[in-house]
Amino acid sequence: MKALGLVRLPGPRVRGRVLLLSKLLIVSAAILTLVSVNHCTALTVSLFLLVGQTSIVVGAALALFVAATDFLRTRGTSEVHFNAGETIFRQGDAGDLVYVIVNGEVEAIREDPEGENHVLATMGPGEYFGEMALLSDAPRTATVRARTQLDAVAMARADFTTLYAYLPNLRLNVEKVMKERQRENRERLGSKSAFRMLLVWAISLALLTPPARAAGDAAAGEALFKKHACAQCHGFQGKGDGYLLPMLKEKPAMRDWSNPAAMDGITDEYMIEITGKGGKAVGKSEIMLKYGQKLTQKEIVDVVAYIRSLQ
Amino acid sequence: MAPTLEIPLQTGSDFADLGSWVATALAIAVLFLVVSGSLLERTRRISATASTMLLLGLTILPIFMMLFGAFASIEQAKSVEFCHSCHTAMNLYVADMLDPNSTTLAAVHSAERYIPHDPCYRCHANYGVWGEADAKFRGFSHLYHWLRASPTALGLQQIETYTPYGNDLCLECHSGAKSFLESGEGVHRTIADNLLATDEEDGGPVTSCMACHGPAHPSLAESEVDTTAVREEADG
Numbered sequence: 001m002k003a004l005g006l007v008r009l010p011g012p013r014v015r016g017r018v019l020l021l022s023k024l025l026i027v028s029a030a031i032l033t034l035v036s037v038n039h040c041t042a043l044t045v046s047l048f049l050l051v052g053q054t055s056i057v058v059g060a061a062l063a064l065f066v067a068a069t070d071f072l073r074t075r076g077t078s079e080v081h082f083n084a085g086e087t088i089f090r091q092g093d094a095g096d097l098v099y100v101i102v103n104g105e106v107e108a109i110r111e112d113p114e115g116e117n118h119v120l121a122t123m124g125p126g127e128y129f130g131e132m133a134l135l136s137d138a139p140r141t142a143t144v145r146a147r148t149q150l151d152a153v154a155m156a157r158a159d160f161t162t163l164y165a166y167l168p169n170l171r172l173n174v175e176k177v178m179k180e181r182q183r184e185n186r187e188r189l190g191s192k193s194a195f196r197m198l199l200v201w202a203i204s205l206a207l208l209t210p211p212a213r214a215a216g217d218a219a220a221g222e223a224l225f226k227k228h229a230c231a232q233c234h235g236f237q238g239k240g241d242g243y244l245l246p247m248l249k250e251k252p253a254m255r256d257w258s259n260p261a262a263m264d265g266i267t268d269e270y271m272i273e274i275t276g277k278g279g280k281a282v283g284k285s286e287i288m289l290k291y292g293q294k295l296t297q298k299e300i301v302d303v304v305a306y307i308r309s310l311q
Numbered sequence: 312m313a314p315t316l317e318i319p320l321q322t323g324s325d326f327a328d329l330g331s332w333v334a335t336a337l338a339i340a341v342l343f344l345v346v347s348g349s350l351l352e353r354t355r356r357i358s359a360t361a362s363t364m365l366l367l368g369l370t371i372l373p374i375f376m377m378l379f380g381a382f383a384s385i386e387q388a389k390s391v392e393f394c395h396s397c398h399t400a401m402n403l404y405v406a407d408m409l410d411p412n413s414t415t416l417a418a419v420h421s422a423e424r425y426i427p428h429d430p431c432y433r434c435h436a437n438y439g440v441w442g443e444a445d446a447k448f449r450g451f452s453h454l455y456h457w458l459r460a461s462p463t464a465l466g467l468q469q470i471e472t473y474t475p476y477g478n479d480l481c482l483e484c485h486s487g488a489k490s491f492l493e494s495g496e497g498v499h500r501t502i503a504d505n506l507l508a509t510d511e512e513d514g515g516p517v518t519s520c521m522a523c524h525g526p527a528h529p530s531l532a533e534s535e536v537d538t539t540a541v542r543e544e545a546d547g
């Protein structure tokens with residue numbers, strides 16, 4: 001690992017212990033402060049000045065250490081080490097890092113709505129994981145745990161998306177692996193609960209309507225998409241890989257419109273609203289401008305229809 | 312408490328009390344932020360809020376808590392009540408200082424309110440920041456003797472100052488005063504060199520103020536303290 005020349009950051013277990021120690025020191029110092037200033041005796045004052053003050057300095061330094069390592073971890077590329085059995089991230093966590101395995105093995109586990117755990121895959125040296133949540137701007141879809149002692153390289157979102165945007169071969173490889181994993185996951189989960197899935201499909205067929213599609217003119221929308229240079233950020237294929245993104249100081253989280261998983265839960269109404277009112281109005285990046293004054297309502301619906309057609 | 316002429320009239324704000332209030336508020340805020348931040352962190356849903364709370368509770372507020380706590384504690388530790396908290400060792404001196412019939416220097420200064428606040432500290436801590444720091448540092452050794460129940464801490468042995476008592480502590484207030492300069496037909500002017508010079512052997516003044524005006528406190532040998540009873544009580 002040293003040959004990589006990367007900063008080696010402590011894993012979550014070490015981080016958790018350091019943070020716990022910091023909390024214990026600061027809490028004990030706060031209690032000593034309360035006692036000392038409200039019941040001033042030789043013993044309480046001496047304990048506060050000797051033990052309390054030292055606890056505050058050490059506790060604050062440890063907390064700053066944790067904060068600094070957290071900051072470094074999400075801003076660059078670093079080495080990380082996990083012990084066997086240690087959880088690297090959990091299903092539902094926000095995605096912030098991609099991991100490349102150097103030594104050791106991990107397993108990806110998905111918890112279904114009934115609370116049952118399913119091992120989706122095991123991965124070894126040279127393989128990577130954690131890219132799905134970053135590219136689809138969605139929470140982690142599975143829990144990943146170290147099966148053995150694990151050395152890995154953790155790459156922050158900004159680094160990964162820059163490489164992803166500039167290296168076509170990397171992008172092709174990641175997309176291929178993602179599709180393969182999604183297919184495997186579906187098959188694995190499907191085979192384990194075939195009956196349940198059959199039941200769900202039957203109910204879905206009976207109750208659910210087809211996915212909402214914008215009623216606009218996709219061809220007209222495509223022309224508007226090009227005219228207003230939406231591709232600068234969203235990419236010519238709507239993958240969220242526009243050429244302008246790497247030049248931005250604060251890179252907004254981009255959704256891959258061609259990925260059905262990333263578009264899950266995104267309604268036409270939402271897309272019409274964000275196009276008309278801009279990103280800031282719906283709690284997203286203000287880099288997404290508002291087009292309500294440049295485009296008519298019908299034109300916005302046409303653009304949304306074009307975005308839908310990219311899936 | 313209603314104003315009375317029996318005790319010094321306190322007016323204006325008391326910075327030590329203010330420091331205590333601020334330190335107490337900060338300590339409670341730190342406890343709240345650490346506990347609630349830890350609980351929020353476990354939910355993993357609003358991690359940014361939890362991180363901010365922990366950063367405030369573990370780094371920024373504790374620094375202020377440390378400063379205000381130290382200020383409030385040290386200010387309170389200058390009071391006579393604080394010095395008297397070592398009862399067995401200090402009873403002899405505090406009781407004498409508060410005795411209106413005593414003629415020792417400490418008692419006269421106390422009875423006439425020459426030093427309105429914190430008289431123990433004012434006469435035994437050298438002036439300036441380093442004097443106060445030195446006094447507090449020596450306070451830790453007092454605690455050590457108290458925990459070890461040494462004869463001095465139990466009041467069985469005469470307390471002595473670490474170094475000869477310097478005239479500068481007296482002259483800080485008296486020097487320049489008309490009563491001081493003109494008393495005794497100007498005797499203080501006559502012996503000024505001796506009052507201001509330092510004895511090379513022991514580092515004390517060549518002529519101590521105590522030589523003429525002492526003693527400052529009663530001696531243990533002349534007191535009526537039953538040291539035998541104290542020792543028997545200490546031995547259990």
